[in-house]
Every structure is written in structure tokens, then in C-alpha cells.
Amino acid sequence: MKTKNILFALGVAGLMGSMQSCDSFLDTMPDKRTEINTPTKVRDILLSAYPTLHPTIMFEFMSDNYADNGDMYSSPMNLAIESYMWKDAVESDWDSPQEVWDANYRAIASANQALSAIEEMGTPAECLPYKGEALLCRAYGHFMLANTFCMAYNERTAANELGIPYITAPEESVGVVYERGTLEDTYRKINEDIEEALPLVAGITFNVPMYHFNEKAAYAFAARFNLFYGKDYDKVIAYATKAIGTDPTSVLRDLNGYDKFTTTKEWTYGYISADEPANLLLITNRSLYGRVGNQRYGITNDIFRSQLAWSYFPGNKQLTVYNTVFHYNYMSYFIPKMTEIFEITNQIAQTGQPHVVIPAFTTDETLLCRAEAHVLKQEYEAAATDLSYWYMKKGISACSAQQIIDFYKATDSKGNPNANVKELHTGVTYTEEQTYLIHAVLHARRVEGLHEGIRWMDIKRYGISYQHNIYNGEPLTLLPDDPRKAIQIPQEVLFAPGDMTPNPR
Numbered sequence: 001m002k003t004k005n006i007l008f009a010l011g012v013a014g015l016m017g018s019m020q021s022c023d024s025f026l027d028t029m030p031d032k033r034t035e036i037n038t039p040t041k042v043r044d045i046l047l048s049a050y051p052t053l054h055p056t057i058m059f060e061f062m063s064d065n066y067a068d069n070g071d072m073y074s075s076p077m078n079l080a081i082e083s084y085m086w087k088d089a090v091e092s093d094w095d096s097p098q099e100v101w102d103a104n105y106r107a108i109a110s111a112n113q114a115l116s117a118i119e120e121m122g123t124p125a126e127c128l129p130y131k132g133e134a135l136l137c138r139a140y141g142h143f144m145l146a147n148t149f150c151m152a153y154n155e156r157t158a159a160n161e162l163g164i165p166y167i168t169a170p171e172e173s174v175g176v177v178y179e180r181g182t183l184e185d186t187y188r189k190i191n192e193d194i195e196e197a198l199p200l201v202a203g204i205t206f207n208v209p210m211y212h213f214n215e216k217a218a219y220a221f222a223a224r225f226n227l228f229y230g231k232d233y234d235k236v237i238a239y240a241t242k243a244i245g246t247d248p249t250s251v252l253r254d255l256n257g258y259d260k261f262t263t264t265k266e267w268t269y270g271y272i273s274a275d276e277p278a279n280l281l282l283i284t285n286r287s288l289y290g291r292v293g294n295q296r297y298g299i300t301n302d303i304f305r306s307q308l309a310w311s312y313f314p315g316n317k318q319l320t321v322y323n324t325v326f327h328y329n330y331m332s333y334f335i336p337k338m339t340e341i342f343e344i345t346n347q348i349a350q351t352g353q354p355h356v357v358i359p360a361f362t363t364d365e366t367l368l369c370r371a372e373a374h375v376l377k378q379e380y381e382a383a384a385t386d387l388s389y390w391y392m393k394k395g396i397s398a399c400s401a402q403q404i405i406d407f408y409k410a411t412d413s414k415g416n417p418n419a420n421v422k423e424l425h426t427g428v429t430y431t432e433e434q435t436y437l438i439h440a441v442l443h444a445r446r447v448e449g450l451h452e453g454i455r456w457m458d459i460k461r462y463g464i465s466y467q468h469n470i471y472n473g474e475p476l477t478l479l480p481d482d483p484r485k486a487i488q489i490p491q492e493v494l495f496a497p498g499d500m501t502p503n504p505r
Helices: 039-048 056-062 078-084 097-120 125-149 183-201 215-229 233-244 264-271 301-306 363-376 380-393 401-409 432-448 454-461
Strands: 005-008 279-286 324-328 332-334 341-346 351-362 466-468 476-478
Touching (some): 039 097, 039 125, 056 454, 097 125, 183 215, 363 380, 363 432, 380 432, 401 432
Antiparallel strands (some): 279 351
16 A cells, blocks of 8 residues: 555643524524615625634534544533533534524625615625525525435425524524424425526626635535425436536646645645635635544544545545545644634734634536536446546546446455445445446545535435444444434524424434
8 A cells, every 4th residue: 555644733721711602594684774775785694694603613513523532531622522422412512503503694694685675676696696596595595404404305205304594584583483394395495496597697706715615615505405405317418517517627627736735724725725726615614623623533544544635545545635635633633624724813822713714615626516417317338427526536546437337346355345335325326337336436525525514414315324333332223214413403593482393212
């Protein structure tokens, strides 16, 4: 095996003191002091229509990327521990379900204020691109809420699964009782907002496009949504192609040369650069994610080598662009995509807010959405072509569909299956070719989306079951249709007026 160049990352600073969470956003009145009566004011309010928190900590620690290294190591923040054990969160401060709930509904409220203002102005032509952006922001906020607090969408069960309140107008009174509706209702409304928005953002321009729903980001979102929706895979393919082109080689992320970065900060700035063509939408988040690196619960060397960036891909090749990786004392490995960017708000006291920048949509992930749609349509060579675009950019050779299938179908000398082949439970019967090509796509998505929460959403979509080891204890098992895959609605929301229906446990 090729010797790896491993760079040691210095330990992370201690967690910031806890902060009081906002009250449930659905139970507060909006700030009406500023009248939104010009296209410029609409444009400006849309700056706050992007959620300021992504459920990254919960998604990553709940996934099968992490293991328990033992109590000889210090533990991370409580939310990370609760997530690893699939427990309902107790606290409501940094990165908690309450914070995720409030951040998304706050963004949705801004989008609704913009839409209301556009309507009151008579929907002038100048505002149509902003209307498209607002609709996409509203759809995205609800999409993230649904993928956090609901089970995965499945056409066979969605009409009987709980959704989340879909808010389509600015708040006019306090204490309104909201019904969750069904997951089918939620996804139908997201779809309606996206379909209405797409024609409106054609040719939309921004000073810094990567921080807005520019046209390519809009189609990338539409591709991912339709993949998760599962009703029309032709749309996934068409929308992804709109975002990245037929042959996306020139816009996929080129990690060659990243080995020149000697610190996590340098690596992060390269990854989240607004000049990086692979970044379609970047969202700045107020988060402690950059501080949860830990040796107790981490991505172990075994997981990293067998299932993540150092694992083998078709052709029995490793991805050469990941020769350089950071770690904590060889106990927890990571790729520093989202190192903390600390914003000082008080120069005298040197205090401020920790942030990370989330690559919400990228060309690479969009390509893999298209590859998966081809598999589900039984267009196997087209899927292999898309996977090969990704393989070649990561430093390995292109493969035919049969070569990919044979690789994931093969067992080791002891008859054990490929570590990246885990049973799928969706209620759909797949052909053998589909099954192994789905595993190929999920393997690539797991590596590509590491630290971004992508793996957890794929675990939910495909009903993947696995265990988390517990040091000196019995392992915990997450079942295919485990209700804990829907994070519990925040306690402050459950006990607010109206008694919102909790997720079953």
C-alpha cells in the first residue's frame, strides 16, 4: 500500500460556554419596522433567507462514519454524544435541534416577507429573479427541516408519515397553532415552490454568486430534491445537467495540489473559496462544528481505510487526491473542509461568533445525484460514465458498469462482502446490477460528502441498518425503519401552545 502523508492537526480549543437558545421562531412576531417597498430592499432582505445553521454535528455523529474509541479520551460536547447514541437532545443551545428549527424558520420568514413585498408592489419584472430566489430559499428551508425532523421520503409511506409545518406567508399574530401535515404534503409544497422558481432565476446575477441561489445552484437543488422525491428521475438527470453540463470534468473539484496546505485553515479556505467552480452554493453558519473534533468519538483509521477516503474503489485503486489527511493523535481522522472562522464582534474584549461555511451544493455531489438517477432508471453505462468522471478527477481510472458491479460484488478471502455493501431497505426490489451500482454511488457520495451530513441523509433514504460500538458496553443498533432517524421536534416547540405532534419513539 502506498505510504500516506499524514499531517497532524493541533488539538481544538475548548467549547464556548453555552448560550441561551432563541424561543421557538414560529411563536414570535417578525420585525415590521422596515417597510420593504423597493426591489433593492427585497434583494437585501433575501440575504437573511438562508439558514444560519446546518444540522452537521447531529447528522455526522449519528452516521456510520463514527466509532467510540474509549473513555481514556475526553468527550466532545453533549450534542455529539447524544447524536452518537441516537438519543433525543436535552440541551437547546449551539447546534441543537432547537437552533436548527429556529434558523430554518427564521430564513423562511425572510423569504415570505420578500414574497409578500413583491406581491404588494404588483410583482414588477425587476423583482421576478428575487421572487425565484425567495421561493428557492423557502423550499430549501423546509427541505432541510423535513430531512432533519421527518423520516426519509418514500412514496409508499409518505402519506402516513409526519411532515413539518409549511409556512407560506409572513406572521401576523403570535401563538398561531401549526399542523405538521404529512410528509407527502411537505414534499408536494417544496416541489411546487421549486418548479415555480426555476424559470424565474434564469440568468440571475449576483456580485458573489456562490452565496445565493444562482441558476446553477437552483438546478443542483432541484436535482437533489427530485432524487429524494423519487417521482421523476428524468428530472434529476435534466436538472443536474443544467447545473453541471454533460461532461462536468472542468468544474469538478480538483484536489490535486491541496497537499501543499500545511494547516487546516489553509485547506478550508481553498475548499470554500468563492472562486472554486465546484462550489455552487456556500452558506455561512453560526456553529461549533469546527470544535467537535475529538478522540473519544471519531472517524477511526479502520473506518477511514475500509469505507472512506482511503478505501478502495473499482480497479482496486485508492483515491490519490486524499494522500494528505489530518487527524487527532491518530485516533480520529478528518478532512478540514469546515475549519472554524471566528468573527470578532468586540475588538476590545476579543469576543465574537464561531462560524463555518457549508458547501450546500457542489458540482461533484450533483454529478453523483445524476449517476444515481441513471442507476434507478437502469441506465447502467450512463451511470458508469458519471461515476467515471468522479473517479478520474480523484485520480483513478474510468470503469465500465460491469467493472463497477464486479468490484462491489466481490468478497474477500474469508467470504466477507465489501465493507461498503450494506443491505438496502426501501420496499423496492432492485436488479442485481442496480444493487451494486447503488452501492457504488453511495460509496462515492459518502466520501464526497464527508463532514457535510450527506451520509446520514443517504442512510435514511436507503433504510441502512448498522451499529455504534459502546466502549465497555453492548453496541447500539439502528434499524432500517428506526423512528430515531427522525430527530425529535424541539421540546420548546412540543410544549408551545397547540401541542405539536412529536415524532414517535
